Amino acid sequence: YTLSLHDALPICHGVYVPALNVRFKLPHGVTLLAGRFGYTSGAEAPSGDARIETIKRSRADSRLIGDFEWSLYQRSFDGVRGDVDRRSWHLTAAYLKPTQGGFEEDAGARLGPVDVGAVTMTWRPGALVPKTDVAAFAYYYGDDRLVTERPDNTGLAAARANVAIGTFGASAIGSARSRGVDLDWFGWFAGQSGSWYEQSHRAYSAALEGGVQWPVTWRPWVRGGYLYASGDDNPRDNRHGTFFPMVPTVRRYSFTTLYAPMNLRDAFVEVILRPAPKLRARADVRRLWLAEAADRWYSGSGATQRTGTFFGYAGRASGGHSDLGTVMEGALDLTLTRHWSLNGFAGALDGGAVVANLFRCSWARFVYLENVVQF
8 A cells, every 4th residue: 555645735824735545456456545635527547548638638527526726725535435447447436525625725624514426437448439438427416514605596595505416427538540630529418416405406518529630740739619508597496407517627617717617608619739849839719608598607616615605606697698708718838847837828708798797897807827846
C-alpha cells in the first residue's frame, strides 16, 4: 500500500490537507483507496488512446463530480473507492463525502450531510464499439445541509436543503483517421430521477460533439457541438425539471464562469492550434439560450458551504426571456519548463434579452494571466 500527504496549504487558522489516503493494490487488478482524495467523474479509467484521453479530459471529465479546480481552495472527497481493471473493461465504485472547497477558506471541513455515490463501467476502445471508449454510469447525490438558499424558480424559502437525486447515463468517445485527417466524436447523456425539496425531480442533459484535425503546420483542430440541459417549465406544479449537475468542475465547460449547465442550450465552435510544441492556443464562440424561459439563469459549481445562505448554485430571473447571449473566448497556454507555465485567458459575453432584463450593460468581460509553478 501507499500513504500520501501532499499539497498542504496554510490558512489563517489551520492547515488544509487536500489528500491523505491509503491505497491497497490487491490481486486480479483490484485497487482499494480510502481516506481523502480527488475524484473526477467521466475519467475513471484510461482508454489507452492519446486522442481519446485528450477529449475525455476536456469534454467528459468532471461534468458531474469534480475537484472545482482553478481556485486556491479546491474540493476534495473523504471516502472509499474501489476499482477492478481488466484488459477490455474497468469498473469503479465510490462513496464520497465532499469537503467545502471552492472559495471557502476552511476548505478542509466536510460539507456535512452531503453524500455522493458513484458506479462507472468503462469499456475500452474496441470492446463494444470500434475505436470508441464507452462508459455507463450511475450516481447518487443526497443533501440535507443547513443552507437556506433554494436555487430554483419557485421563489419559495427553505429552512435547509432537501435533495435526493439519482443520475443514470452513458458516454461514448471515439477517434479515427480517415483520408489523412483525424476525426473525433463525443456523445453524453444523463437522466435524473428523485426528489427536490417537496417536488419530484425529473430532468436530463445531453451533449453531442465532433471534430477534425489536420496533420499540417500548427495542427489545426476544429470542433463543434451542442449541449442541452433541461429546465423547469412550470414553477407552480409538483415537478422540478431543471437538470442538476451535482458537484462538478463547471469551469471546464464555462470558462467565463457566467453560467452552469442547468436550464441551458449551448451551441459552440472551437479552434485549437499548436504554433509550437510548448504553445497551445484556443478560441471559442458559443451561442447560449435558456432551455425554458419560465426557469432561471443559473451559475455556480456545486456545494462549497456546509451552512449559510449559498447553496452552491445561484439563479437569476429570466424575465420570461430565453436568449442568454453570445460568448467569445480565447486562451494561450505556454509551457516554459517542466515546472513553470503561463496561462492567459480573455472572454466576453454579449448578453441577450435575459441579461438586458437584469443589467443596464449587456457586456461582461473576464481576463486573467496565470503564472503556475509546480513541484
